[in-house]
Amino acid sequence: MQELTQKIRESAKRLLQEGQVDCVLGYRKGTVPMQERPFFAYTPEDADQLVWSRFCVNNLANFLIGRQDRVAVVAQGCVSRNIVGLIQEKQITREQVYVLGLHSPGMVDRGKVQALFPDRVIHSVEEDGEELIVNGPDFSERIKVRDVKRDNCYTCTHRNAVIYDEQIGDPGEESGGGNIDKVSAPWEKLSPEERWERFEETFKDCIRCYACRDVCPLCYCNQCFVDENQPQWCGKTVEETDVQTFHILRAFHCAGRCTDCGACESACPVGIKMRRLTSKLEKDIRELYDYSPGLDLESTPPLSVYRPDDPEPFASG
Amino acid sequence: MEYIGLEPGRLHFSWISSSEAGEFKNKATEVVEAVRALGPAKRLVKDIRPEEAGAREAR
Numbered sequence: 435m436q437e438l439t440q441k442i443r444e445s446a447k448r449l450l451q452e453g454q455v456d457c458v459l460g461y462r463k464g465t466v467p468m469q470e471r472p473f474f475a476y477t478p479e480d481a482d483q484l485v486w487s488r489f490c491v492n493n494l495a496n497f498l499i500g501r502q503d504r505v506a507v508v509a510q511g512c513v514s515r516n517i518v519g520l521i522q523e524k525q526i527t528r529e530q531v532y533v534l535g536l537h538s539p540g541m542v543d544r545g546k547v548q549a550l551f552p553d554r555v556i557h558s559v560e561e562d563g564e565e566l567i568v569n570g571p572d573f574s575e576r577i578k579v580r581d582v583k584r585d586n587c588y589t590c591t592h593r594n595a596v597i598y599d600e601q602i603g604d605p606g607e608e609s610g611g612g613n614i615d616k617v618s619a620p621w622e623k624l625s626p627e628e629r630w631e632r633f634e635e636t637f638k639d640c641i642r643c644y645a646c647r648d649v650c651p652l653c654y655c656n657q658c659f660v661d662e663n664q665p666q667w668c669g670k671t672v673e674e675t676d677v678q679t680f681h682i683l684r685a686f687h688c689a690g691r692c693t694d695c696g697a698c699e700s701a702c703p704v705g706i707k708m709r710r711l712t713s714k715l716e717k718d719i720r721e722l723y724d725y726s727p728g729l730d731l732e733s734t735p736p737l738s739v740y741r742p743d744d745p746e747p748f749a750s751g
Numbered sequence: 752m753e754y755i756g757l758e759p760g761r762l763h764f765s766w767i768s769s770s771e772a773g774e775f776k777n778k779a780t781e782v783v784e785a786v787r788a789l790g791p792a793k794r795l796v797k798d799i800r801p802e803e804a805g806a807r808e809a810r
Contacts, residue, residue, distance in 0.1 A: 630756025630794055675797040714754050
């Protein structure tokens with residue numbers, strides 16, 4: 435990781451010095467452990483703050499939306515797929531982004547780490563290969579990365595950047611090791627009653643902070659449906675029906691576009707698993723249209739075109 | 752919507768041309784009958800009556 439951090443800094447400095455880009459978008463160390471922050475480096479000096487670690491869970495594609503300048507962006511597999519999506523949706527142009535492609539090591543879910551140390555304060559976490567060293571005021575323990583990886587990183591299918599202008603470090607294994615079909619759409623086999631129970635349970639703690647929406651590179655409407663009040667599509671309270679309506683609609687807006695980057699779950703302050711909804715839509719799009727979002731610039735997202743032979747399994751005829 | 756537990760038959764989708772009045776009538780009747788058979792909706796229903804009025808009882 436140290437080595438990749440150095441390489442990112444070197445490339446960033448070169449690009450800024452040569453004037454190839456106006457800024458470099460990457461991650462820098464967070465103020466609390468296990469939470470690196472998105473960071474724009476505008477000068478070669480700034481570039482010394484860039485880092486690469488297993489705690490880079492924000493999706494940087496989100497910060498490219500609407501920019502007019504030339505930006506170099508640090509991109510692992512999922513981020514690069516969202517960059518492709520944004521280019522397809524004409525939110526940015528291919529020419530203005532310079533992609534620094536990286537192989538994702540599989541990011542860590544800080545909630546899972548904290549859960550291993552209940553009621554204990556974690557001061558810092560260091561990386562050592564496939565292990566993490568968790569340090570607190572009166573302890574230092576080693577844990578295995580594979581026990582605390584984010585759920586979506588286990589079932590990742592594209593860990594290398596799908597487009598890049600420069601590869602940082604070596605490309606590696608594409609798969610996260612898990613099988614997405616075994617875990618996606620977890621409620622499919624249940625009865626309607628059981629599905630409803632799980633659905634209610636999953637979203638009951640939501641406080642409507644909209645962190646999931648704000649970190650999502652798919653959510654870039656100038657005015658979100660939840661913020662509109664003429665007409666008011668969705669109630670603004672934390673009453674369960676309002677919360678559920680928000681989450682259903684949020685998920686639907688991601689259909690055929692979501693790359694399963696997991697930024698929503700990583701951002702959630704109460705640990706809601708939104709992927710139980712989005713993974714169903716991802717699966718449907720894959721099975722009905724044989725399409726996975728953001729893999730190449732040439733393909734056309736299935737929900738952006740009409741074809742006479744589009745599948746319509748939902749229509750009752 | 753059925754994936755999250757909405758009862759099968761509560762929500763209907765169909766494609767009907769504006770020239771197919773008969774088809775529209777038949778479909779509307781079919782939907783009304785199907786939904787009536789399911790009874791009042793209990794899921795995704797917002798009830799803003801105060802709790803003491805027994806509003807939650809219905810759930």
